[in-house]
Amino acid sequence: MQRVTPSTVADLFDVAGTRTLEQVAAATLAPHTLMQRAGLAVARLAMAIAPHARTVWIACGPGNNGGDGLEAAAQMKLRGFAPIVTWLGNPDRVPPDARASLERARAAGVAFAESPPVAWDLAIDALLGIGASRAPDGEMAEWLRRMHGDTAPVLSVDVPSGLDADTGRLALDRTPPGNGHAARFCLSLLTLKPGLFTAQGRDAAGEVWLDDLDCSASAATPAAWLAGAPPNRPRLQSSHKGSYGDVAVIGGAPGMAGAALLAASAALHAGAGRVFAALLDGHAALDTSQPELMLRDPASLDLSKMTAVAGCGGGAAIRALLPRVLSTAQRAVIDADALNAIALDPALQTLLEARGRRGLPTVLTPHPLEAARLLDVGTSAVQADRLSAAQRLADRFGSVVALKGSGTVIAAPGARPRINLTGNARLASAGTGDVLAGMVGSALAGGLPALEAAQEAVWHHGDLADHWPATPLTASALARGGR
Numbered sequence: 001m002q003r004v005t006p007s008t009v010a011d012l013f014d015v016a017g018t019r020t021l022e023q024v025a026a027a028t029l030a031p032h033t034l035m036q037r038a039g040l041a042v043a044r045l046a047m048a049i050a051p052h053a054r055t056v057w058i059a060c061g062p063g064n065n066g067g068d069g070l071e072a073a074a075q076m077k078l079r080g081f082a083p084i085v086t087w088l089g090n091p092d093r094v095p096p097d098a099r100a101s102l103e104r105a106r107a108a109g110v111a112f113a114e115s116p117p118v119a120w121d122l123a124i125d126a127l128l129g130i131g132a133s134r135a136p137d138g139e140m141a142e143w144l145r146r147m148h149g150d151t152a153p154v155l156s157v158d159v160p161s162g163l164d165a166d167t168g169r170l171a172l173d174r175t176p177p178g179n180g181h182a183a184r185f186c187l188s189l190l191t192l193k194p195g196l197f198t199a200q201g202r203d204a205a206g207e208v209w210l211d212d213l214d215c216s217a218s219a220a221t222p223a224a225w226l227a228g229a230p231p232n233r234p235r236l237q238s239s240h241k242g243s244y245g246d247v248a249v250i251g252g253a254p255g256m257a258g259a260a261l262l263a264a265s266a267a268l269h270a271g272a273g274r275v276f277a278a279l280l281d282g283h284a285a286l287d288t289s290q291p292e293l294m295l296r297d298p299a300s301l302d303l304s305k306m307t308a309v310a311g312c313g314g315g316a317a318i319r320a321l322l323p324r325v326l327s328t329a330q331r332a333v334i335d336a337d338a339l340n341a342i343a344l345d346p347a348l349q350t351l352l353e354a355r356g357r358r359g360l361p362t363v364l365t366p367h368p369l370e371a372a373r374l375l376d377v378g379t380s381a382v383q384a385d386r387l388s389a390a391q392r393l394a395d396r397f398g399s400v401v402a403l404k405g406s407g408t409v410i411a412a413p414g415a416r417p418r419i420n421l422t423g424n425a426r427l428a429s430a431g432t433g434d435v436l437a438g439m440v441g442s443a444l445a446g447g448l449p450a451l452e453a454a455q456e457a458v459w460h461h462g463d464l465a466d467h468w469p470a471t472p473l474t475a476s477a478l479a480r481g482g483r
């Protein structure tokens with residue numbers, strides 16, 4: 001059993017891939033072996049989470065996810081715990097594995113009840129796993145509400161019930177999130193699923209653990225992966241500022257110079273050799289607190305030798321500069337208003353596609369609304385399947401895409417998408433996106449390929465937030481690397 005952290009490198013399998021692996025594994029094992037392993041793993045994690053629990057409520061659903069819960073109940077009972085099972089199954093329609101575990105739970109003397117106990121020290125959600133076919137309702141939804149509305153920890157078996165294991169979409173109307181007090185754990189079985197790590201998955205699952213049930217995962221193709229922490233990149237003694245490239249931040253229309261200066265500051269602190277702030281507001285003053293930044297007229301820059309970071313605070317004015325950025329920048333990060341301008345202008349879209357065909361490295365850093373505009377769909381369609389939305393954008397524009405949000409998705413043409421696990425809700429504040437754009441620009445300018453540049457910047461950006469002291473996170477301090 002392994003705990004998943006932001007540094008974990010692991011393949012993620014969708015429901016179809018997981019079913020394939022289950023069939024391959026089951027074919028070589030004695031009947032009921034997988035469920036026995038699954039139930040024992042659930043019991044072990046439950047006992048570790050709540051070693052002194054007096055009442056453990058195990059809510060079991062009608063299928064094999066419920067079977068895992070029944071098996072865990074039997075295992076815990078045999079070890080001196082007192083689980084109380086509420087089971088929503090029908091004895092006439094229970095699948096064979098779950099039936100076997102039902103009988104083992106009964107034989108072990110597990111207590112069965114019609115309704116949840118009055119109070120509990122740990123709740124185990126074994127209602128629905130990867131076989132969920134619709135939003136929970138009725139009694140199941142009511143149990144989930146009670147479980148997540150309580151302060152006792154919740155351990156979800158395989159996936160939190162109601163969560164789409166492929167996309168991380170939660171059937172919110174039926175299973176509202178908890179009151180913020182209950183600790184959440186999820187033990188994913190056989191495989192890790194992408195939905196645990198993006199969209200609503202991270203909030204619903206909490207701390208994720210994996211038990212591979214001693215099975216190989218070689219018989220299926222992963223849908224995505226967790227890429228873990230980037231390598232250390234020590235600087236050579238003989239390097240100089242030219243080794244780390246020039247970044248030109250192009251943005252900062254009147255009234256919005258701050259966004260561009262944040263991106264420029266982030267690029268500088270992330271290690272770019274030289275950073276030029278090419279502000280669209282011709283009257284903006286130089287940031288005297290950062291004399292290293294060089295203020296330039298955007299028209300004066302030779303972008304063919306530079307990494308352009310375009311769009312931060314760009315307003316409508318950025319549009320006029322984009323043909324030159326897209327056609328000539330050696331490397332480019334396209335953010336914020338530049339993305340909005342491209343979404344509205346087919347000619348700019350053609351130029352962006354042409355960059356991809358020419359092999360010029362480009363990273364797009366949309367949040368879900370910007371991604372939705374580029375794809376000409378609603379934001380909810382993007383959030384309903386973030387992996388596929390990021391991949392479609394990457395394929396369409398021949399660019400690397402970092403689709404921001406909980407579980408940032410990084411996609412590139414022809415590559416399996418990655419999900420980043422650093423970062424937290426502290427990043428939900430003004431200017432942090434500008435900081436990310438500057439960090440990606442710095443990584444690109446330093447010579448990293450676009451995919452690595454995006455992934456490493458996203459990881460470091462989130463890692464800073466994860467290690468933030470007990471003070472409010474501001475974008476300007478984030479840009480300075482927390483200093």
Ligand SMILES: NC(=O)C1=CN([C@@H]2O[C@H](COP(=O)(O)OP(=O)(O)OC[C@H]3O[C@@H](n4cnc5c(N)ncnc54)[C@H](OP(=O)(O)O)[C@@H]3O)[C@@H](O)[C@H]2O)[C@@H](O)CC1
Pocket residue numbers: 018019021022034035038061062063064065066067068095127128129130131132133134135136137140157158159189190
């Ligand atoms: N895969 C593996 O490697 C391993 C899998 N294992 C475990 O098996 C789990 C998969 O089991 P599973 O296929 O039986 O599906 P599961 O999630 O129990 O749900 C299906 C049942 O729920 C029902 N149902 C659906 N939606 C509903 C709703 N909203 N409200 C009410 N009912 C609803 C559905 O009914 P139906 O849609 O047919 O009407 C059906 O009866 C997996 O997640 C893991 O925990 C491990 O034991 C070993 C290794």
Ligand SMILES: [K+]
Pocket residue numbers: 065125126127128129156157158159160161
């Ligand atoms: K579950």
